[in-house]
Amino acid sequence: MDVVQLVADFGFPVVMVIGLGYFVYFVWQTITNVIDPAVQDMKATIIRLTDQLRLLDQDMIRLQEKVNTVIELRDANTAPKEDEKREDGSGQEI
Numbered sequence: 001m002d003v004v005q006l007v008a009d010f011g012f013p014v015v016m017v018i019g020l021g022y023f024v025y026f027v028w029q030t031i032t033n034v035i036d037p038a039v040q041d042m043k044a045t046i047i048r049l050t051d052q053l054r055l056l057d058q059d060m061i062r063l064q065e066k067v068n069t070v071i072e073l074r075d076a077n078t079a080p081k082e083d084e085k086r087e088d089g090s091g092q093e094i
Contacts, residue, residue, distance in 0.1 A: 006015050 003015070
């Protein structure tokens with residue numbers, strides 16, 4: 001059957017409603033079979049990435065604590081040397 005023959009037999013509105021019905025069915029099937037599984041895969045990927053981001057954040061916090069500790073120890077070790085310089089009065093090490 002030809003589209004022109006269908007329009008002649010049933011009328012333009014009826015043929016267009018059937019065509020739009022098929023379009024809606026096609027879009028529905030595409031969403032159900034293609035897009036929904038892809039979205040589920042993306043959700044799993046986002047959850048994994050969020051977990052990795054949390055782990056990195058915890059690692060950054062630990063690293064920052066270690067750096068702060070090293071800086072405090074360095075400052076504690078350099079403070080007595082500065083006191084020795086001040087006692088000499090010359091500003092140079094003894």
